[in-house]
Amino acid sequence: MRKIIHIDLDYFYAQVEEKENPTLVGKPVAIGGSDKNRGVLATCNYIARRYGLHSAMPTSQARKKCPNLILLPVDMPKYKAxxxxxxxxxxxxTPLVEPLSLDEAYLDVSNVQDHDNSATLxxxxxRQExxxxxxxxASAGVAPNKLLAKIxxxxxKPDGLYTIPPQNIQTFIHDLPVKxxxxxxxxxxxxLKSMGIELCWQLQQYDKTALVQQFGKFGHDLxxxxxxxxxxxxxxxxxxxxxxxxxTYPQDLAAFDACIAQISVLYQKLILRINTNQQQAKIHGIGIKLTDFQFKKYSITRQSTQYSQDLFIVLFKTLYDRINKRPIRLIGLYVRVGSNEDKQIPLLI
Known part of the structure; x- marks a missing residue:
């Protein structure tokens, strides 16, 4: 039986800013891009959340919900440090630390002898340190596996701790919402809801074969x-x-040529990131966000094709036609990657 801890810093970016500037405490604070730059929120404190604000919300919408919102720019070097x-x-x-992001991580303390080998202690x-x-x-969850520790x-939250001991797993999971x-x-x-399933005990009524038929490989996990x-x-x-x-662009990109020029810039950045991770791309996709914040994505897999910037342009052209050539506020290039041992054709500049 393993002993897993999930640590999650409370509203991390905003809390860092509150610590640096105590006058922010008790006020609605968010971190993100300004509405002049058509930005979105990265995070916000709990007071701002009472107004219905949340991460990835457009800044313009956040200001309407919370007119007295204090909006601060993202200071990534500070947060990373x-x-x-x-x-x-x-x-x-423990050396067994798996970071999920800047503000959360899993720790396996199964073999840690300190504190009487108590994961809760x-x-x-x-948290004290x-x-x-x-x-x-920081908030923490303690459980025999990653799934339960994160839940x-x-x-x-915030600033809390909850432990699920092995003997309580079945009781805990029984009425847990499947979401x-x-x-x-x-x-x-x-x-799942269309199948009449909203709680785990209802999902438990289905055998593995039935779940695989409904959800493919994910059925095994479910x-x-x-x-x-x-x-x-x-x-x-x-x-x-x-x-x-x-x-995300300050002004909508209305012309096709302007979009293609930006794809070239993004592609160079993508190549650098792939090389830094010493991996090769398997699946390529392009995404765009429209003025009304609708997000559209188009991807392709080709095991035997040499990929290039031209391929992303082809993908974009297909997507551009599908949206009837409407103005675009965001462009993204995406790839799924594998190790260098995978027999894949690398991206070409």
């Missing part, structure tokens, strides 16, 4: 997850499965 400081705290307890100590060294609060860390399960997005949730089972290990070193570059 503090995130690295917190990671060093994790590594003093270890999580408490980690984060607070004493950075002034920030648990949300239960007593809490890893990998269940809006589409899967709606499909069968395990709704029973509180998760075989995924904490991976200390993990290569990204996908790489993306995208850009």
């Amino acid at each position: 503090i995130s690295q400081q917190i990671k060093h705290i994790f590594l003093r307890f 270890i999580a408490q100590q980690i 984060i607070r004493s060294q950075t002034g920030l609060t 648990a860390s949300d239960i007593n 809490k399960l890893f990998g269940v997005g809006k589409v899967t949730q709606e499909k 069968y395990d997850y709704c029973r509180g089972q998760d075989k995924r290990e904490v991976m200390a070193k993990r290569l990204p499965k996908s790489i993306a570059v995208e850009q």
Whole structure:
């Protein structure tokens, strides 16, 4: 039986700014791009969330909901430095640390002998050290696997801790909404709902064969997850499965040639990121966001084709025709990647 901790810094970017400027405490604060630059929110504090604000919300919409919102620009170097400081705290307890982002990570403390090998006591100590060294609060979930640990860390947010001991798994999972399960997005949730499934005990009524028929390979995971089972290990070193570059433009791109020029710029950035990760691309896609914030994406897989900038232009042309050549506010290039051992044709400049 493993002992897994999921640590999640509370409203990380905004909390960092509050710590640096205490006059912000008690006021609605968000981090993101200004409405003049047609930006979106990266995160916001809990006071701002009372107004209905959330990450990825357009800034213009956020200001309408919360006129007294304090909007601050993203200061990524500052956030990365503090995130690295917190990671060093994790590594003093265990080398098995899997960062998910700047503000959350999994830790496997199964073999840690400190604190009587109690994962709950270890999580408490980690949270105390984060607070004493950075002034920030963090929430934690403790459980026998990654699935339950992440769910648990949300239960007593902010600045909370929740433990799911092995003997309580079945009771905990029984009435858990299926939307809490890893990998269940809006589409899967709606499909489950159409089957009369909203809670895990209802999903448990289906055998593995039936779930695979309905959901493909993900059916295997659903069968395990709704029973509180998760075989995924904490991976200390993990290569990204996908790489993306995208850009939101101050003014809509109305002309086809202007879009093509931006694809060329984005492609050069994409190549650098792929080379940095020493990986090769398998699946290529292009995405665009329209003025009304609709997002459209088109992708292709070709195992035997040499990829180039021209391929992204072809993908864009297809997508551009499908939207009837409407103005575009964002363009993104996306690839799924594999290791250098995969027999794939690399991207060509």
